């Protein structure tokens with residue numbers, strides 16, 4: 056996959072691209088992440104890319120022509136052009152899964168007051184990372200690029216991403232590592248038993264219990280099998296009794 060990121064601050068991405076799993080995915084050519092300085096597409100000698108909004112108002116707006124030109128240059132028939140914006144659809148794991156199947160993403164980062172609204176006629180998708188306003192689209196672009204890259208084949212162990220929270224709707228079961236006991240805090244004994252089926256059953260129940268307790272809003276959109284429905288019914292009954 057190729058991810059093109061259009062930004063006025065490419066330096067935001069230095070650590071992101073040179074650290075940990077993303078660094079390795081780039082080195083192993085599982086993803087190519089290319090940064091494009093939007094000033095390189097400025098139409099004036101001062102390399103300005105922002106101006107005051109028509110109709111008045113505070114702040115500066117990023118101008119349309121540089122975005123038009125860079126999209127025209129980079130877009131192919133396989134591209135998906137995404138504008139990171141607080142007005143977009145909420146970015147979720149289900150969207151990350153869909154994006155991971157594409158071969159080319161172009162991510163547009165706004166800054167200041169955002170981008171001239173004509174950019175909306177050029178994009179395929181507008182994504183928000185949450186209901187709050189950030190100073191720029193660089194952190195949202197990193198979030199999208201990170202969530203998508205870790206789903207690409209070979210980047211992390213596929214069993215690991217399959218079990219991740221939200222990947223199939225449920226939150227992940229709790230996990231523990233050494234030491235077994237510390238200052239009276241112990242690991243659930245079943246996990247030390249070596250009994251694989253019992254551990255798998257316990258983990259399934261924990262996933263459902265955690266999701267019901269921490270994120271009940273997620274449950275509505277999960278397609279449950281009969282076993283999961285039965286576990287959830289039991290957990291709900293238990294909670295009522297308390």
Ligand SMILES: C[S@@+](CC[C@H](N)C(=O)[O-])C[C@H]1O[C@@H](n2cnc3c(N)ncnc32)[C@H](O)[C@@H]1O
Nearest residue numbers: 139140141165168169183184188189191192195
């Ligand atoms: C200060 S914001 C502009 C907000 C815009 N004036 C508005 O009220 O909708 C500047 C840029 O940050 C990015 N941004 C801010 N919050 C975001 C969010 N929650 N999700 C994605 N991008 C965001 C966008 O690229 C946006 O163009």
